[in-house]
Structure formats: C-alpha cells, structure tokens
Amino acid sequence: MSSGGCSSDAPGGGGDSSSSSSPAPSPARAADKEKQREKARVSRTSLILWHAHQNDVAAVRKLLEEDRSLVHARDYDNRTPLHVASLHGWIDVARCLIDHGADVNAQDRWKNTPLADAEGAKKYNMVELLKSYGGLSYGQNGSHFEPKPVPPPLPNKCDWEIDPSELDFSNSHIIGKGSFGEILRACWRGTPVAVKRILPSLSDDRLVIQDFRHEVNLLVKLRHPNIVQFLGAVTERKPLMLITEYLRGGDLHQYLKEKGSLSPSTAINFALDMARGMAYLHNEPNVIIHRDLKPRNVLLVNSSADHLKVGDFGLSKLIRVQNSHDVYKMTGETGSYRYMAPEVFKHRKYDKKVDVFSFAMILYEMLEGDPPMSNYEPYEAAKYVAEGNRPIFRSKGYIQDLRDLTEQCWAADMNKRPSFLEILKRLEKIKETLHSDHHWSLFNA
Secondary structure: OOOOOOOOOOOOOOOOOOOOOOOOOOHHHHHHHHHHHHHHHHHHHHHHHHHHHOOOHHHHHHHHHHOHHHHHOOOOOOOOHHHHHHHHOOHHHHHHHHHOOOOOOOOOOOOOOHHHHHHHOOOHHHHHHHHHOOOOOOOOOOHHHOOOOOOOOOOOOOOOEOOHHHEEEEEEEEEEEOOOEEEEEEEEOOEEEEEEEEOHHHOOOHHHHHHHHHHHHHHOOOOOOOEOOEEEEEOOOOOOEEEEEOOOOOEHHHHHHHHOOOOHHHHHHHHHHHHHHHHHHOOOOEEEEOOOOOHHHEEEOOOOOOOEEEOOOOOOEEEEOOOOOOOEOOOOOOOOHHHOOHHHHOOOOEOOHHHHHHHHHHHHHHHHOOOOOOOOOHHHHHHHHHOOOOOOOOOOOOOHHHHHHHHHHOOOOHHHOOOHHHHHHHHHHHHHHHHHHOOHHHHOO
16 A cells, blocks of 8 residues: 555545546646545644543544544644543543553643643542643633633742741751651741651652642642631752741640540630631632541640640642532542541542541540540541441430531531531520529539
C-alpha cells in the first residue's frame, strides 16, 4: 500500500483514476477538493469530541484507529477530546486517548489543562489518573465556568509572607508531631505563635508542597472566632512553615484525658463553640469540609477552658457548591479512624455531613469521658462503626435531648444528619432548659 496516496483524504474515499497524461486539475477544482478535505477534517473533529462527550469509548477508539491525529483535535475553544473526557470524569475514554498519545498538558483558550478541568469539576478519580501520567494543573482550575478568572493560589509576594529571620526559636518547644514534620511553639515579633514546620527532607516532595500550599491558601480566607487564626507562612525559603496563633489551653484530647467526662453544661458550651466554627466552614457556596475533626484538632483558647477553636486544616477541602444537595466524589480513608464516618471508611461518595458524624463522636467522648469504641483499636473501631454499630451510652443522668442529638448526628444515612446550623439551634435550646432546671446533683450523680 502506497504511503503517499491521497485516496483516503476525501470523504468518499475514491482516488482520481485518470491517467498521468491527464491535464492538471484546474485551480477551481483543486480549491473544491481542499474544501472537501477541510469539511471532512472538521466533521471528524466534531465526531471525536462528541463521542468523548458521550462517553462512547468504542466510537472514540474506532476514530483513532482510522486517524490517530484526531487525538490532537481541537474545537473552537482549543479544547481537545481529553479536556472533554476530563471535565465529565470519563475514565475509560481518557485512558483510550492517552494510550493513543493525547497531550495530558494541552491548554485550551482559557489556558486550562485537562487536569485543571478535572479539578474544577471535582472529578477526583480523573485527577488521580491524569497526575499518574504527568498531568499538571495549569490555568484557572476549570474556571471557564466562572465569570471572573481565579487568581493563582500563591502570589510571589504577599502581605502574609513571613521572613524566617523574624521567627525566634530560642525558647521553642515541640507541641505536636506528624509524618510531614512538627508543630513548635515559637515567637514572632514578640508574640507566641504555633509554627507548623515541614521536614527539610520533604521540602522538595511535590505532593507535600502541594498539600502545604493548599492548606495555606485555605487558611488565608478564614476569619472566625472559633477557627484558629492564620498569621502567615514561609513559602519562599526552606523549611516551609505555616504560622498560626498559639492557644495556651492545649488540645481537647489532652484536656479530656486529664478531666474525664465533662458536666453537661461544659460539654454544651464546648459543643456550641465547635458547631459555630463548623457552621462557618460549611457556609455555602464555598463549603470547606474539615475531614479530620477530632479532639486533637480542637484547641482550647486558654487554661481556663473558656472557649474552643477548630484547627489543623491539612486534610480540608474547599468545595464550590452548585446546590445544597451536592455530594462530592471524595473517597478514601481520609482522617482519623476513631472519628471517621462510615461512608468514608467504605470509600463511598460523601459530603460535608462527614464532619457532623465526627462531631457526634466528640460530643459522646465529652459526655462519657472515654473515646468512642475505646475497647477497640482505631481501625477496628472504624470497621465496627461501618458495620452499623455505635458507641454505648453509659453515664448516669444523661440528658435525653443531648443523647437524641448525638444519635441523629451519627446516623448511618448522612442525609438524616442535621446541619451545623440546626445543631446550633438544638444546643441553644438544650442550654436554656439546662439553666432553667438547676438540678445539678442529677448530672453529677
């Protein structure tokens, strides 16, 4: 078969059968043939984009086998079939296109890559697939749906960039440790602060840097009395550091370990503070799901334990909600097993109600004095809960309204769990009833 023939270019497929002595085609006829070729090319481009949109992997494969160059087809917005598949989360179509040589970092007219589209559409399985093939998140993060361009997450110079020479570690001590690094108490311009410092060995790890930048970008936007206040970050030098206010009271985990069960009055006040912070985070349309709400990530403002603040947003996710019933495809065992919602443990779709479940487990622990499922190892506890079991109420004088609220918050069906705004209303009512009662001996029995 001749590689130089042109018979396959025309839509009808038949070549010119005239002999070599035939006169050369007229300019008009040549122009007509070029138009037909262009029409055929446009038609095939439309077809592959359409089949990619329809999740028809067989049709996409057939077109690519006929003409491999179609993998680079572009529409009027410079979007490739891989952009289309990524936006809709069609994994099989994307794999087929990548196998045929699709450019995972092609950019459309908004400068979005397929990965940026997948992130913008919250197609998390697609995000993982594209990253595994070297996909990068250029552009506006799928923001061609947005009327305004989204600014880059971290400008080079910003008012919160802290010069590391301003941080005084001379009297510092470690207040927390993790796989990423450590949290230290230090001083910044004479003020005690908490510094999350990334291990130098991880400072070049792409995923660690990505998570660090994500947390910084999230914290910059948060302003609430019950959320740990972000003060600044070191992003231009190593080690990378994130600086927040220092809360003298330590974390709720340590407090409960020392105090045991709390009085209903204290437990309700603590629960109100947590619920206020979480109601702020869950505010639509920009919902922040904490995904790791547990006593270690709830901090006491001072040693008098007057107030609580929610902290540690390393695992949080900012979700743009189109409507209040959106469910996000964010699967995987994210967070701490003992406080983990069953849908997360089972790798199911989940939404912001995972935080409500974790809140219920903390409320139980404050009232009972023991962590939920304390006789189980954390993983076994999560497995036991995922099978439909729940912690047992043992304390005497348990307030029925609080027990009812806790049980609703850890409902197996996430749609039956109340929102934090509803939880706030319920807690306020229980608090009013408590104050009008004054039968404290009943609760301390």
